[in-house]
Amino acid sequence: MNLVAENLSYKPDEQFHLDEVSFDFKKGNIYTILGRTLSGKTTLLKTIAGLLTPDTGAMQFEDKDFLKVPVWERNIAMVYQQFINYPHLNVFENVAFPLKQRKIDDQVIADEVTKSLKSVGLEGYENRKIQELSGGQQQRVSLARSLVKNAKILLLDEPLVNLDYKLREQLREEFKNIFSQGLSEDSIVVFSTTDPREAMELNGEVIVLDEGKVLQVGPAKEIFENPKTLKVAEISNDPPMNILKAIIQENKIIFEEIKVDLPSHLSNLKEKNFNLGIRASDIELSDSGFEFEVELAEISGSETLLHLKRGNARIITSIEEVLNFNIHDKLKINFNSNKVYAFNENGVLASSPFGGSYV
Amino acid sequence: MGKLYKILKYFFITFWAVFVVAPFLWALTTSFKDFNSVNGGATYIPWVDFEPKLEGWRVLIKSPANGGVDIIEPYFNSLFVTCTASLISIILGTLSAYALSRFTFKAGFVKNNDITFFFISQRIMPPIVLSIPFFLFLGAINLLDSLIGLIVVYIVLLMPIAVWIMVDFFNKVPREIDETALIDGCNPYQAFFKVVLPNSIPGLIVAGMFCIIFGWIDFFFAFILTFTEVQLLPVKIVALNSSITPWWSLSASALISVAPLIIVAFVVERYLSKGNLSGAIK
Numbered sequence: 001m002n003l004v005a006e007n008l009s010y011k012p013d014e015q016f017h018l019d020e021v022s023f024d025f026k027k028g029n030i031y032t033i034l035g036r037t038l039s040g041k042t043t044l045l046k047t048i049a050g051l052l053t054p055d056t057g058a059m060q061f062e063d064k065d066f067l068k069v070p071v072w073e074r075n076i077a078m079v080y081q082q083f084i085n086y087p088h089l090n091v092f093e094n095v096a097f098p099l100k101q102r103k104i105d106d107q108v109i110a111d112e113v114t115k116s117l118k119s120v121g122l123e124g125y126e127n128r129k130i131q132e133l134s135g136g137q138q139q140r141v142s143l144a145r146s147l148v149k150n151a152k153i154l155l156l157d158e159p160l161v162n163l164d165y166k167l168r169e170q171l172r173e174e175f176k177n178i179f180s181q182g183l184s185e186d187s188i189v190v191f192s193t194t195d196p197r198e199a200m201e202l203n204g205e206v207i208v209l210d211e212g213k214v215l216q217v218g219p220a221k222e223i224f225e226n227p228k229t230l231k232v233a234e235i236s237n238d239p240p241m242n243i244l245k246a247i248i249q250e251n252k253i254i255f256e257e258i259k260v261d262l263p264s265h266l267s268n269l270k271e272k273n274f275n276l277g278i279r280a281s282d283i284e285l286s287d288s289g290f291e292f293e294v295e296l297a298e299i300s301g302s303e304t305l306l307h308l309k310r311g312n313a314r315i316i317t318s319i320e321e322v323l324n325f326n327i328h329d330k331l332k333i334n335f336n337s338n339k340v341y342a343f344n345e346n347g348v349l350a351s352s353p354f355g356g357s358y359v
Numbered sequence: 360m361g362k363l364y365k366i367l368k369y370f371f372i373t374f375w376a377v378f379v380v381a382p383f384l385w386a387l388t389t390s391f392k393d394f395n396s397v398n399g400g401a402t403y404i405p406w407v408d409f410e411p412k413l414e415g416w417r418v419l420i421k422s423p424a425n426g427g428v429d430i431i432e433p434y435f436n437s438l439f440v441t442c443t444a445s446l447i448s449i450i451l452g453t454l455s456a457y458a459l460s461r462f463t464f465k466a467g468f469v470k471n472n473d474i475t476f477f478f479i480s481q482r483i484m485p486p487i488v489l490s491i492p493f494f495l496f497l498g499a500i501n502l503l504d505s506l507i508g509l510i511v512v513y514i515v516l517l518m519p520i521a522v523w524i525m526v527d528f529f530n531k532v533p534r535e536i537d538e539t540a541l542i543d544g545c546n547p548y549q550a551f552f553k554v555v556l557p558n559s560i561p562g563l564i565v566a567g568m569f570c571i572i573f574g575w576i577d578f579f580f581a582f583i584l585t586f587t588e589v590q591l592l593p594v595k596i597v598a599l600n601s602s603i604t605p606w607w608s609l610s611a612s613a614l615i616s617v618a619p620l621i622i623v624a625f626v627v628e629r630y631l632s633k634g635n636l637s638g639a640i641k
Contacts, residue, residue, distance in 0.1 A: 046538075072542075072546050073544075076542060079543065082535060085539075086539075086540075087558055146545070
């Protein structure tokens with residue numbers, strides 16, 4: 001049976017933390033909840049875990065009213081973004097804790113714990129204290145503790161966010177391996193993140209959440225190619241997709257005195273005023289392009305993020321090179337018009353280069 | 360520069376050590392003096408300055424029938440009352456502190472912080488304000504002049520301290536630890552006893568220490584709420600004072616009464632130096 005939720009709402013204060021959230025999670029799949037901070041990701045995971053009770057709505061799992069099952073009987077596992085372990089126990093005891101609760105034979109526990117620690121690359125650390133471990137190792141311990149239970153629902157709440165860049169990359173790879181091999185056919189994995197790249201890489205079903213509302217559900221590729229609204233486009237791209245007010249005139253897209261040839265996929269637009277969406281990576285430096293002023297240049301890894309300005313238009317581009325620009329430098333850029341998106345004035349996708357439209 | 364610093368450092372440490380230790384040495388020598396030695400001017404070194412006598416200590420043990428004051432019974436009364444009241448205060452205080460830290464209470468405009476303040480507010484009033492109600496209350500339930508009555512009063516006085524310290528401590532323990540315990544199959548009671556409590560030992564020790572100190576040194580309530588049946592140490596010590604002030608037995612009993620606190624201080628200090636008090640939870 002699936003984990004099915006209908007119209008979960010939770011409003012502890014002025015704002016909705018969850019607003020009519022429904023989903024249908026199937027066993028053996030990975031679900032990624034993508035949303036900015038405070039979008040309700042943690043609230044949703046805690047609701048699935050049973051740590052929060054929604055004000056209204058229903059949730060079913062294995063033919064049971066899941067909202068009536070207390071947390072400790074739900075057989076779930078959860079990894080927090082903070083590295084949460086039991087500080088008074090060593091690594092082995094930490095991982096063994098959930099099994100001890102089930103009163104399993106000691107020898108079986110020892111075997112399972114060893115197996116689990118091995119799968120996260122922590123064999124040999126059994127007798128270490130938690131405080132002696134690095135952040136990445138602490139997070140591995142809590143992952144091992146979650147895996148050892150063989151829970152039917154595994155919840156991961158931004159598990160990589162508090163790690164440094166290198167560890168994050170490394171652990172993300174391992175997550176993918178663990179998810180593809182180590183999980184049984186009847187577990188559901190729910191992974192929450194603010195990072196669109198993480199969502200794309202895990203390549204499961206993505207649920208885009210904002211202000212407690214589900215904006216779009218679909219395979220990672222579909223969300224990336226055909227974001228339903230401006231908001232989704234913003235959330236599912238890092239840096240966020242550039243949005244510019246534009247009009248169509250005489251087979252040209254016009255914005256800020258820039259004229260770009262109208263690509264074929266936009267030729268059927270009904271409205272002439274629209275929001276033009278273009279990814280930071282679809283903008284390139286070009287001597288024959290349009291002049292912009294640099295507001296900020298950030299070098300991150302091997303790419304350069306340029307924050308540019310022209311009149312009222314502000315855009316961000318990412319260039320796959322390390323470039324040195326100063327503030328107020330002028331440069332010329334070109335837009336890859338075959339890759340632009342059109343959203344109508346209400347922010348709904350009117351046309352995408354991949355053929356999607358929600359108008 | 361380095362040398363001067365070192366000299367200054369040791370100078371001040373020595374100065375402070377003398378400042379702290381001198382009264383104890385003074386009490387110690389005085390406890391071995393008799394009437395003549397005490398009144399014979401400032402003398403400090405036994406056998407040289409004065410002839411040491413054990414009379415000051417003997418009086419404390421002897422029964423009143425033999426001309427003594429018998430401090431042993433009040434001593435154990437004090438130990439019993441302080442330890443029992445502290446233990447109960449810590450148990451009740453920890454449980455209520457955990458509830459105040461983790462669960463949301465609401466009765467009209469009264470919320471968690473108000474309840475916490477209510478506990479602490481019990482200690483804002485000067486003791487004299489509480490003395491009359493306590494007296495009438497204990498009188499009404501026939502517990503005046505009894506150990507149980509004193510324990511009840513001390514629990515009222517000590518529990519706010521325990522609640523105050525433990526609420527603050529639990530607020531610093533991440534909620535996610537409790538939640539993880541629930542997720543890992545503990546019911547709320549198991550989560551508290553198996554996970555939260557073992558990680559709260561430093562807080563319990565600090566709270567326990569404060570309870571024991573405040574319970575042990577209280578004179579006021581012990582004085583007001585007891586008469587003849589039951590006596591606590593601070594009251595008994597003051598009662599030593601008669602027409603002739605017996606400085607020797609006063610000094611001896613002062614040393615005896617400080618002893619348990621010194622033991623508590625050493626235990627806590629050892630625990631502190633092991634680094635167990637800090638850093639248990641990041």
